[in-house]
Amino acid sequence: MGSPVVEHPLSLSAALEHALKAASGIDFSGAEARPIGGGCIHRALEVRAAGRPYFLKLNGVGTLPMFEAEVDGLAALTACDAFRVPRALACGATDDEAFLLLEHLQLRPLASTEDGQRFARALVQLHHDTGEQFGWARDNFIGANPQINDLHDGWAQFFVNCRLLPQLQRARSAGYGGAVLREAEQLLERVPALFLDYRPRPSLLHGDLWNGNAAMDAEGRPAIFDPAVYRGDRDADLAMSELFGGFPTAFYAAYRAAWPPAEGYEQRKTLYNLYHVLNHLSLFGRAYLGQAERMIRALVFELRR
Structure with missing residues (x-):
């Protein structure tokens, strides 16, 4: 820590x-x-x-x-x-x-194959903790920004209403208009198409699972902290872990061996990480604008096919 x-x-x-x-x-x-x-x-x-x-x-x-x-x-x-x-x-x-x-x-970074495997097993266990609805009983924070967690029965509606829309509104308020917002409106309309054949469970998520919030303790047990918890698609945690890197390859191999992601994960990964990139745009400025625009365009292109 x-x-x-x-x-x-x-x-x-x-x-x-x-x-x-x-x-x-x-x-x-x-x-x-x-x-x-x-x-x-x-x-x-x-x-x-x-x-x-x-x-x-x-x-x-x-x-x-x-x-x-x-x-x-x-x-x-x-x-x-x-x-x-x-x-x-x-x-x-x-x-x-x-x-x-x-x-x-007393914490240390994940480093070895065994670290990655232990962390994967723990994350699978966390994600098997499921509820009835998507969201959380209270709002919380993603970094320094508020994170809305209104309860929804449908995952696509939750992700649009509580994740993408608030971030896009922040982008608009900060003056980031143009293509990023025009194409984002098309994306919002098409998000439900990603979930026509995929029905995720409302898993307990860490919510901000980058490598800086993951470690091993002195006894070799996987540790997590600085959460932004809610119930959602488990792929959102996996996607966040890939956004900035730093997790051992063995972590992904062990997680997928225990509970393979469903078909379409790569598209969902881009969608879920768009939320975090837009959040970084809000917190840290224009350096993240190009990345957000590329992710939106890629998603819109794929969803038009």
Whole structure:
């Protein structure tokens, strides 16, 4: 969870120490805190109190809903018991900042064939945790952007209404008009055609499964964190894992051996990853515009055939 600790000890404010103790029961008086790199939204600290390390996220008071949604997602993943998931120990806010206190895990990247196989088996188990509808009982966040999770009986309708439309509206509001939006309207009309012969189950998804949110713990158990959970097509997690790379080849081989994706996965992969590329366009700017346009055009072309 984060890059190696940077050697610059800090002190927590008295207000934060008090709030942490009130929320967790742990005395953080005089605790030693060290910044951890790797995150792009929140400040992250390793905090030692009473001889034990903890992982602490901090941000402005207005980000408390993000931390509350993360607690909810971690609880859902923990209940499935497929992965090692950090326990949320406290969540709240002082007058100046919101905080999320988590169990500190010793983690390393997936590297070996065995790592990939273990992670695949755990992901298959997670995806076999299914529900009755697509979506989630609450909205949450994908990166720093809100993620709408209104419950739907149909997957295609959910993905259009709760994934693509909100991102395209953000793109329009940011001034990204022209071809990307004109062709996106054609795409939205054609999305249901991808699911005429494919009926995915409402699987429990991590929701933001890139390699930075996946690891192995000190005992060699697969671990996941920073979730954006909802129930959806399991292929959406697989697709996200391919978007930025970093997972061992053995992971994909083991997953497909246990539960092969249905025909048409490559098209669905492009559709599902379009959501994340549009989200990156919203968060990080024009560098992702060309990629989004190419994905939309490719999907529209395939769906016209």
